[in-house]
Amino acid sequence: MYMYRPTTSQIITKRTAHFTSNTSGKITQYKNIIPKNSRGSNMPAFPRRSLALAFAAVTGTSHHILRWRVPFAAGMVSSSSMPPLARNTVSGKMSEHLPLAKKAMEYFDESPDPFHAVQTSVNRLKEKGYSELDDCVPYSGLIKPGGKYYFTRNKSTLVAFTVGGKFKPGNGFKVIGGHTDSPNLKVKPHSKRSSAGYVQIGVECYGGGLWHTWFDRDLGIAGRVLVRNEDGGIDQKLIKIDRAILRIPNLAIHLQSVDERKAFAVNKEDHLAPIIANEAKKALNGQKEDDDDEDSWKSHQDSLLLELICAELDVEIDDIADFELNLFDVQKAALGGIHSEYIHSARLDNLASCFLALESLVDHSDKYLEEDEDVSLVALFDHEEVGSASTTGAGSPIMGESVKRISTALNAGEGDFDLYSSAIHKSFVLSVDQAHAIHPNYASKHEKKHAPMMNKGMVIKRNSNQRYATNSITALLVRDIAKKVGLPEVQEFVVRNDCGCGSTIGPIISANTGIRSIDLGCPQLSMHSIRETMGVADLSNGLTLFKSFFRHFREVDSSIKG
Numbered sequence: 001m002y003m004y005r006p007t008t009s010q011i012i013t014k015r016t017a018h019f020t021s022n023t024s025g026k027i028t029q030y031k032n033i034i035p036k037n038s039r040g041s042n043m044p045a046f047p048r049r050s051l052a053l054a055f056a057a058v059t060g061t062s063h064h065i066l067r068w069r070v071p072f073a074a075g076m077v078s079s080s081s082m083p084p085l086a087r088n089t090v091s092g093k094m095s096e097h098l099p100l101a102k103k104a105m106e107y108f109d110e111s112p113d114p115f116h117a118v119q120t121s122v123n124r125l126k127e128k129g130y131s132e133l134d135d136c137v138p139y140s141g142l143i144k145p146g147g148k149y150y151f152t153r154n155k156s157t158l159v160a161f162t163v164g165g166k167f168k169p170g171n172g173f174k175v176i177g178g179h180t181d182s183p184n185l186k187v188k189p190h191s192k193r194s195s196a197g198y199v200q201i202g203v204e205c206y207g208g209g210l211w212h213t214w215f216d217r218d219l220g221i222a223g224r225v226l227v228r229n230e231d232g233g234i235d236q237k238l239i240k241i242d243r244a245i246l247r248i249p250n251l252a253i254h255l256q257s258v259d260e261r262k263a264f265a266v267n268k269e270d271h272l273a274p275i276i277a278n279e280a281k282k283a284l285n286g287q288k289e290d291d292d293d294e295d296s297w298k299s300h301q302d303s304l305l306l307e308l309i310c311a312e313l314d315v316e317i318d319d320i321a322d323f324e325l326n327l328f329d330v331q332k333a334a335l336g337g338i339h340s341e342y343i344h345s346a347r348l349d350n351l352a353s354c355f356l357a358l359e360s361l362v363d364h365s366d367k368y369l370e371e372d373e374d375v376s377l378v379a380l381f382d383h384e385e386v387g388s389a390s391t392t393g394a395g396s397p398i399m400g401e402s403v404k405r406i407s408t409a410l411n412a413g414e415g416d417f418d419l420y421s422s423a424i425h426k427s428f429v430l431s432v433d434q435a436h437a438i439h440p441n442y443a444s445k446h447e448k449k450h451a452p453m454m455n456k457g458m459v460i461k462r463n464s465n466q467r468y469a470t471n472s473i474t475a476l477l478v479r480d481i482a483k484k485v486g487l488p489e490v491q492e493f494v495v496r497n498d499c500g501c502g503s504t505i506g507p508i509i510s511a512n513t514g515i516r517s518i519d520l521g522c523p524q525l526s527m528h529s530i531r532e533t534m535g536v537a538d539l540s541n542g543l544t545l546f547k548s549f550f551r552h553f554r555e556v557d558s559s560i561k562g
Contacts, residue, residue: 094339094536100543101343101536105333107355108345112222112328114156114180114382115238117351121158121358121380125150128362130160139409148365155224155236156180156382157392159402160358162365164372169411170419172426173375173403174553175515176360176546177394177505178353178433179384182346183209183528185272187221187325190300199277199304201246203327207385211266213530214327218244219274221308223325227315234321237313242330245308246274274327277304297322329530341455341536348524348532353432354380356522356539360546368551374426375406376550384433384505394505400513403427428477428557429517430549431469431506432542434534435459435493437523445499452491452523455535458482458545459491461519469506473560474518478545480556485548487541491523 111117122132125148133139133151143149145167150160157180164171188202205211222240229235248271253261266272298306298317306317333345357378364376379402383393390396407423408415438451452459460475461468482490495501506519522542524534 094341097536097540104355108333108351113326115224117180118158139405143409154392158380161377165370166373170422171374175377175429176357177379177431179350179381181385183207185327192302197279198275200273205268210529215248215250218330219246219327220330221325225323226321228319248274342533348534349434349527356542364550388508394508424514427515431517431519433504433521434524435521447496450492450494454523455537457488457541459493459523461493463501467501467503468519469510469517481548484552
């Protein structure tokens with residue numbers, strides 16, 4: 001259960017005493033070859049680091065720990081002379097990337113689920129003068145060259161686009177596609193659950209998460225709540241409870257068998273239910289037991305959860321009609337590494353791509369809209385982590401429908417199939433999803449010649465079995481677009497032959513619309529963990545590449561014949 005271990009200070013004190021009482025002969029050897037200091041004392045007149053090294057050699061204690069604790073003739077160094085525990089170690093090369101990294105970190109923190117990711121993006125678009133389109137209203141007469149627009153589906157998918165000032169019917173679409181969802185735990189429709197005196201919340205695994213990383217984390221709740229208003233209608237309200245109200249505790253090692261210690265096997269149904277309160281505390285606070293005569297949906301929710309939602313939204317329990325809630329880690333995104341070269345955050349897959357796509361479109365509309373000949377478009381889909389086969393996923397009609405509606409509206413409202421086909425063949429999609437950086441502890445998991453590194457630039461993803469949409473033409477286009485702005489060589493990723501390959505939205509969009517596509521992304525570690533890692537320089541590289549894509553694609557594409 002507990003084993004006594006002396007503290008570092010106790011070890012230092014003990015070894016210091018040993019040094020002064022039993023090693024005077026050895027220290028005298030140093031003093032004999034070093035002149036006395038200006039005051040004539042026995043303290044060696046050489047730097048503290050040298051003395052620390054000598055002391056460490058005698059005592060076996062790290063000189064890094066002791067260099068400021070070395071005894072002198074007059075006694076130990078005072079604590080006031082000790083150096084600070086941390087210094088500003090951001091290197092010059094990395095410091096130029098930090099403003100964008102910090103902006104991205106704010107985006108990540110504000111987007112704990114697809115609903116908030118879309119809302120955060122919409123807020124940015126509104127700041128830049130983008131106009132919202134209503135799906136139920138024809139686009140004809142609303143969309144014009146030089147305009148900036150967006151629409152949402154289900155509040156979890158976003159399409160934003162600009163129409164170049166020199167656009168002509170039949171011109172193409174430059175598309176950057178990503179996804180707003182990430183693996184997480186979703187609150188079940190019947191969420192009420194308890195065990196062994198604890199109030200718990202029933203949750204469902206969404207996507208392919210590394211579920212063991214969710215244990216012993218401080219978890220909040222975010223999502224969408226449907227609320228009945230005074231007129232009898234339904235309002236959709238977003239909720240984000242950004243504090244540690246839930247926790248999934250690990251089992252103490254003392255209660256595990258030898259086999260359980262060797263392999264941390266998670267039963268997703270039994271082991272992932274988070275604790276929200278003690279049942280005894282609930283009774284003491286006066287929470288009533290759920291009434292079977294209540295609304296049938298509410299009767300399956302714990303009263304503690306409903307009261308928490310009501311307090312956050314300032315509504316009554318009777319007004320809550322339904323919800324879609326997700327658990328998330330309340331720890332904020334942080335810079336990491338000795339030179340602040342990494343970002344540690346939840347949901348980098350794929351909020352990093354969403355952030356970069358959005359920022360590149362905004363920058364393009366600010367600087368180059370009037371000279372553009374095409375439609376520049378960003379599509380951020382929901383449900384990529386579960387296959388994209390939904391009304392708001394990349395497998396839905398959203399992408400093809402958008403191209404048709406926009407093309408028709410810009411052709412005086414006339415649907416010309418010939419012009420539409422021309423636009424399709426002039427169009428291109430960057431399917432942007434995070435890529436696997438090589439892992440130093442599992443380097444053998446990567447194909448030796450295709451092992452991307454963080455902070456070394458974007459990664460093109462290939463798979464001959466069409467798990468990715470990349471081919472030689474689409475890869476060449478991206479490499480040449482990168483060269484236009486002096487970016488480092490684009491990295492390449494291919495899985496080992498003895499390893500399965502993931503997939504993303506590129507092949508799905510190409511198959512549904514006929515638009516050429518490539519799969520690429522920023523390299524990262526710990527994909528699908530509750531907390532992931534990427535390089536700060538790769539954000540800058542990605543943004544520069546996406547800006548170059550919107551500006552130079554037409555020129556580069558025209559250079560390829562046939």
